Amino acid sequence: MGTTESAPLAVEDIRADFPILEREFDGTPLVYLDNAATSQTPDQVVDAIVEYYRTYNSNVHRGIHQLSQEASIAYEEAHDRVAEFIGAESREEIVFTKNTTESMNLVAYAWGLNELGPGDEVVLTEMEHHASLVTWQQVAKRTGATVKFVRVDDEGYLDMDHARELITDDTEMVSVVHISNTLGTINPVADLADLAHDHDAYMFVDGAQSVPTRPVDVGEIDADFLAFSGHKMCGPTGIGVLYGKEPILDAMQPYLYGGDMIRKVTFEESTWNELPWKFEAGTPNICQGIALAEAIDYLEDIGMDRVQAHEEQLAEYAYDRLSEFEDIEIYGPPGDDRGGLVAFNLDAVHAHDTSEILNEFAVAVRAGDHCTQPLHDKLGAPASARASFYIYNTREEVDKLVEALADARELFA
Template identity: 55%
Template sequence: MNVHEVRKLFPILDQEVNGKPLVYLDSAATSQKPVQVIEKLNEYYRKYNSNVHRGVHTLGTFATDGYEGAREKVKKFINANSIEEIIFTRGTTTAINLVASSYGRANVGPGDEIVITPMEHHSNIIPWQQVARSTGATLKYIPLQNDGTIDLTDVEKVVTENTKIVSVMQVSNVLGTINPIKEIAAIAHKNGAIMVVDGAQSTPHMKIDVQDLDCDFFALSGHKMCGPTGIGALYGKKELLNKMEPIEFGGEMIDFVGLQESTWKELPWKFEGGTPIIAGAIGLGAAIDFLEEIGLDTIAAHEHKLAQYALQRLSEVQGVTVYGPEKRAGVVTFNCDDVHPHDVATVLDSEGIAVRAGHHCAQPLMKWLNVSATARASFYLYNTEEEIDAFVKALIKTKEYFGNVFS
């Protein structure tokens, strides 16, 4: 992969911010979009904007073909068995909430356990808190090792025959930890539990095979993988989805409606009430085409190289604490001594460098790290080592500035 040629496909990167070349290191929050995705969205709205499934006219047929074609692309991208197992959602948060509200509330009760980890994004904590609260189930946590990884012996101890649901992120949005999902799923299934995976941070960066992982549900977000905002997908094993009830009711998801009762469409449409996110799904399909053309293994190798280079460069800067394991995805979360992360991010922005600062929707993990917030640089297929050099140079300048202020 020639990263400089790839960068030419992302128009937003060719600009200055605060008089400096933009260095975008916030892809864990949302990725930038290549021209292929932007043009596909433009094409839909300019040429065949129409609702799907309901009409027989030409524009409606084009829209339906694009929308359902995108579902097929998602199926192949994560190696699902069938398009019936792919539910379009607004993103990972909506997908996990669907599983929690439909499957969780119907299948757990007093004495049952739901198991997650302290590193989870809030969207994989709060839904399970609500399920536990409403059903009387117990919410349990797999402890973390000192470097922010999971030890499978701890999983064996925490997951018991009373566990009904295990829900774990594949890649931490803060630590960059890559969790052993396949092994955790095997432990869950051995105890009669189902395995839910938050794939928001893994799907854009590595090859996903839900059949090999043997997870029961897998959630992803399009906006983190070069696709539009407001679109994502939930994979679920067909036998589980068939048993679940919809949580949104209205048009599109019905089969028959009478005055007193109604019936639902078959999978996957029974979970897609209302006019769907048509343009978003079509744009997501274009993003998948783009990522597959480059190759997920190529992207993963590039990001691993960037992460290791960033760790090396940051180790040269005194007073910087980096969190997470040595082996990680393309995320580096850090703090500078005596400088608040928001101040770090503000000064970096003045140098044209975009990083994230705050609790990253992971407050329990912040508490575990014994900090209130951190700064985070995250990398994608369009970032370069030169950009990391610029980031580190600006970080040194930030430390010098605040050192002079407080000296």
């Protein structure tokens, strides 16, 4: 696939928007390489949060007064902004949740508990995040449905022949991670959607690692559902998105009940609000939704094609640098065919120990199973260290990672 050709980012200008990157630990500048878990937040987004709380903090859809009207308009416009960002038809297809995990659970429980039964099948992959794997596993146990997993080959790619075997007329849902948060594999979700639709099944795309890092258009990939989180794309924590095709969402029953998701309530019966509000029960994450729209503005001012090119180039450079060492095992596809992360292990060293040593050099990486325990079992590794990159990272920071690993190697020799 190779990296995307695009004009380079003005990284130093971008870094100026993120004061946290100026932190030092015992005189050593921070190198933040844990972006697949949570990205940092620019001043522009922080300012939007502060402006909300200082000037128009109020509940939405519940007041006639000026503050409530201002908050309601901003919150609804945030749905419009997200819809535009991912190519949705309208705000009716955009439900705000608190993260990707809640978006997964919403569909699994609101749709899955009502639609799945014995003989039905849900097809996942061996590289799924626990947010998908555990959720569908538990719903299948409650409904009598069966969960099947598309194999991952030795290079870290999906076995598409196996996918074609597993996706049949018994399949009701295909739920696939767009970019693996462990392997960096970029899955052919449009092809998988075609397979699912050929058998009248729905396609759910876990976009937690893709939507923040590249252009994603739900129409182009023909996803029935797409989920992602604001905190991985320069936004605040506590805000996630569920996209769903309007006819499907319209037919689904609510997942949560309470205020704002109702149209009429009597002692005997209740009817539901219009989309998307019927899935946003209670006081929502108003400020976080508004700040997510600001984060989208920030990323689009940079250009999502340039965001993609930058992080893929850094991932390829990191892959190449780490490949120089025979005692480092890298997981997933080659460096020129992956998303912006590299998971690896230093021979005979647990990933937690590697991460702890890197922390002594102010290099922040992730260590653990990255919520992909079954995949790590398949890889024969209890855990891995993971460096993941974003718009403010540099090649020099990759070099610092490699230098710190060299020191770690000596400590464990």
